[in-house]
Amino acid sequence: MNRRDFILNSLKIGAGFSFLPFPDKNVFSLISAPVNSRVVEIVNPAVRKSGSFNAAVISRMLDEGISQLYGNENPRTVWKNLFPAHHTVGIKVNCLSGKHGASHTMLVEAVIEKLRRAGIPPGSIIIWDRLDRDLENAGFSLNRTNKNKVRCFGNDTAGFDRKLYMNGSVASLVSRTLTQFCDSVINIPVLKDHGIVGITLSMKNFFGAIHNPNKYHASAGNPFVADLYEMDIIRRKSRLIICDALDAQHEGGPPFKPQWVWPMNGLLLALDGVALDRVGWEIIERKRAETGFPPLEKAGRKPEYILTAGQKGIGQSQLDEIEWVKSGV
Amino acid sequence: MNKTYDAERRLFIKNCAAVSGGSLLASLLPAPDLFAAASPGVDRAFEARWYEKLPYKKVKCKLCPRECVVDDRERGYCGVRENWDGVYYSLVYSHPCTYHIDPIEKKPLFHFLPGAAAFSLATVGCNVDCKFCQNWQISQTRPEQVDNFDLSPKEIAEMARTDRIPVIACTYSEPVVFSEYMHDIAREGNDRNIRSVMISNGYIQEAPMRELAKVLTAVKIDLKAFTEKYYREIVAGELKPVLDTLVLLRKLGIWTEIVYLMVPTLNDSDRELKQLSVWIARNLGKDMPVHFTRFYPQYRMQNLPPTPLKTLERARDIALGEGLHYVYVGNVPGHAGENTYCPNCQKALIRRKGFLIMENRLENGKCPDCGASIPGIWT
Numbered sequence: 001m002n003r004r005d006f007i008l009n010s011l012k013i014g015a016g017f018s019f020l021p022f023p024d025k026n027v028f029s030l031i032s033a034p035v036n037s038r039v040v041e042i043v044n045p046a047v048r049k050s051g052s053f054n055a056a057v058i059s060r061m062l063d064e065g066i067s068q069l070y071g072n073e074n075p076r077t078v079w080k081n082l083f084p085a086h087h088t089v090g091i092k093v094n095c096l097s098g099k100h101g102a103s104h105t106m107l108v109e110a111v112i113e114k115l116r117r118a119g120i121p122p123g124s125i126i127i128w129d130r131l132d133r134d135l136e137n138a139g140f141s142l143n144r145t146n147k148n149k150v151r152c153f154g155n156d157t158a159g160f161d162r163k164l165y166m167n168g169s170v171a172s173l174v175s176r177t178l179t180q181f182c183d184s185v186i187n188i189p190v191l192k193d194h195g196i197v198g199i200t201l202s203m204k205n206f207f208g209a210i211h212n213p214n215k216y217h218a219s220a221g222n223p224f225v226a227d228l229y230e231m232d233i234i235r236r237k238s239r240l241i242i243c244d245a246l247d248a249q250h251e252g253g254p255p256f257k258p259q260w261v262w263p264m265n266g267l268l269l270a271l272d273g274v275a276l277d278r279v280g281w282e283i284i285e286r287k288r289a290e291t292g293f294p295p296l297e298k299a300g301r302k303p304e305y306i307l308t309a310g311q312k313g314i315g316q317s318q319l320d321e322i323e324w325v326k327s328g329v
Numbered sequence: 330m331n332k333t334y335d336a337e338r339r340l341f342i343k344n345c346a347a348v349s350g351g352s353l354l355a356s357l358l359p360a361p362d363l364f365a366a367a368s369p370g371v372d373r374a375f376e377a378r379w380y381e382k383l384p385y386k387k388v389k390c391k392l393c394p395r396e397c398v399v400d401d402r403e404r405g406y407c408g409v410r411e412n413w414d415g416v417y418y419s420l421v422y423s424h425p426c427t428y429h430i431d432p433i434e435k436k437p438l439f440h441f442l443p444g445a446a447a448f449s450l451a452t453v454g455c456n457v458d459c460k461f462c463q464n465w466q467i468s469q470t471r472p473e474q475v476d477n478f479d480l481s482p483k484e485i486a487e488m489a490r491t492d493r494i495p496v497i498a499c500t501y502s503e504p505v506v507f508s509e510y511m512h513d514i515a516r517e518g519n520d521r522n523i524r525s526v527m528i529s530n531g532y533i534q535e536a537p538m539r540e541l542a543k544v545l546t547a548v549k550i551d552l553k554a555f556t557e558k559y560y561r562e563i564v565a566g567e568l569k570p571v572l573d574t575l576v577l578l579r580k581l582g583i584w585t586e587i588v589y590l591m592v593p594t595l596n597d598s599d600r601e602l603k604q605l606s607v608w609i610a611r612n613l614g615k616d617m618p619v620h621f622t623r624f625y626p627q628y629r630m631q632n633l634p635p636t637p638l639k640t641l642e643r644a645r646d647i648a649l650g651e652g653l654h655y656v657y658v659g660n661v662p663g664h665a666g667e668n669t670y671c672p673n674c675q676k677a678l679i680r681r682k683g684f685l686i687m688e689n690r691l692e693n694g695k696c697p698d699c700g701a702s703i704p705g706i707w708t
Contacts, residue, residue, distance in 0.1 A: 096402055097402060098402070131473065164628075164629075166629060171628070173470075173474075195400050211470055212408065212469050212470065212471070214405065214408040214471075215408075215458050217406070218565075252385060253400075254403070255386065255400050255401040255403075257385065
């Protein structure tokens with residue numbers, strides 16, 4: 001930890017925002033600070049439009065969500081302060097499950113539009129995930145080299161940093177997109193069940209940033225998922241989580257299984273990935289109960305790693321300590 | 330606290346350790362290029378031989394005891410087998426990431442064609458995750474993260490034949506994860522009078538091991554410790570299936586040798602070494618060669634020193650004391666414990682220095698002094 005990090009971390013603790021990613025220093029002077037571990041759930045059935053989605057409604061949902069996250073602050077001000085114009089912003093999507101189970105391209109396009117309006121040039125935005133082929137299968141167009149446009153490539157194009165990042169049970173090479181190309185990251189996981197680790201949301205989405213995710217699914221991902229999310233390189237660059245819950249899946253994941261997908265028409269926004277994952281877990285459990293599936297614990301895949309992350313102090317895992325703000329629900 | 334280690338510094342230390350320890354493997358392996366290479370995709374894949382199809386396009390891998398249940402578009406723990414629409418594929422068949430010609434002593438196999446050259450190859454991937462792995466840059470990566478060759482089993486066997494190399498060794502990473510490829514290479518090798526050996530952790534199910542045994546001539550097993558705790562915490566595997574493999578290999582009559590890497594304070598107690606030796610003598614026989622080899626700090630285990638020589642000598646003494654006949658000290662070039670001695674008259678039969686054979690006095694597999702038969706494959 002260098003002197004600057006030490007001072008910033010001290011300020012964070014002093015301000016009571018120890019779970020939160022730390023925006024540029026002027027953010028607190030311009031906008032209201034978010035309540036610790038607030039998770040905003042925005043639901044709007046009007047987002048669905050003749051078999052697809054309505055881009056204008058998604059845009060409004062984003063504005064409303066980000067505004068509520070920061071206590072009704074002007075959305076554009078929040079975007080500007082979270083993502084300074086000189087930043088290169090990585091958008092970490094989740095594409096492994098193909099087009100229907102991935103972060104929706106329309107949502108990602110709406111996020112890009114917000115960033116552009118906040119002053120980020122297209123060439124400073126990178127959509128990324130594990131493999132080029134995953135991105136293409138999910139409907140994204142690859143752009144590896146043209147720096148005048150939004151770039152889009154997988155770790156197989158970016159390569160991995162040659163440092164071995166170690167934390168607790170995890171030792172991995174980390175994508176250069178995260179370590180070298182991006183200053184900040186918007187994490188866009190999909191609200192869905194996972195057949196081994198219970199659910200796959202904010203924290204688990206960073207399995208797509210390392211070279212050896214296959215090593216970390218044992219014991220329902222506990223403590224591996226938490227140990228990975230605790231890594232400094234991830235915590236330092238994660239600025240915002242926008243969980244894609246336009247379609248959500250409560251069983252059979254992570255592959256897309258249409259019989260267990262429901263049109264939730266929602267987004268979840270948070271700065272605390274642990275809190276968002278805890279809320280997402282609760283939503284999936286409720287849907288499972290409603291449709292006759294056993295709780296994840298009985299299914300042998302309780303996402304204990306979320307509680308571990310809470311115990312580690314990297315986020316809030318206690319539901320009654322999370323401010324779960326619902327809009328349109 | 331997060332820890333990062335600079336790769337350049339690590340490489341330097343590794344090379345120093347490799348040279349000083351006599352293990353040239355680390356320095357000989359090409360550094361995998363983690364910045365290039367295309368995704369292998371199923372177009373370059375080969376359907377796996379040992380798996381079960383499950384409902385909803387899931388599969389259960391039946392290759393190693395881990396029995397990964399793998400969802401569509403996901404991979405198993407090894408990282409080199411992928412489920413695609415309910416069909417499980419090996420992504421590394423015909424795609425080795427490295428090949429090299431080594432002396433057989435480097436494997437090490439000491440009772441197998443002394444001084445022979447071995448055409449040695451590996452693909453990426455491993456079904457465990459040893460914290461001390463010296464080849465983690467290939468064993469703990471995925472196919473798309475390194476440059477790979479396109480070499481069919483037939484091409485491998487032909488390369489060995491052309492260079493008059495009598496042995497093909499599947500080694501470096503973990504051959505279990507490329508079992509189909511290894512099997513077919515060995516079959517092609519046999520057709521050309523080239524013998525094949527597997528240098529493995531032994532973490533494999535019985536059925537695939539039986540299939541492999543039909544085409545392999547010898548096996549070296551890394552028995553990493555003699556406690557489940559060590560296997561669980563340091564290896565991310567299990568001891569019991571490895572012991573089962575050793576017993577199976579003996580039953581099948583495959584020439585086998587054991588390597589036991591001595592990691593200071595973690596698997597080097599007198600008690601554990603005694604239990605190990607007793608188990609080997611009872612279950613595998615006193616003629617089973619055992620190599621106690623020196624550990625060097627690698628990968629995630631940078632906090633321990635190299636194994637003291639005295640520890641290795643103590644281990645050898647304990648094993649000899651329990652009646653084992655062929656106990657070696659490894660990774661200590663020039664040590665007397667590298668030599669093969671006749672268990673009957675105690676005379677030195679094969680003198681080694683590192684990977685070199687300095688003298689081989691065996692005559693038709695027998696001690697020239699007392700006539701005792703020395704087990705192994707000598708011709």
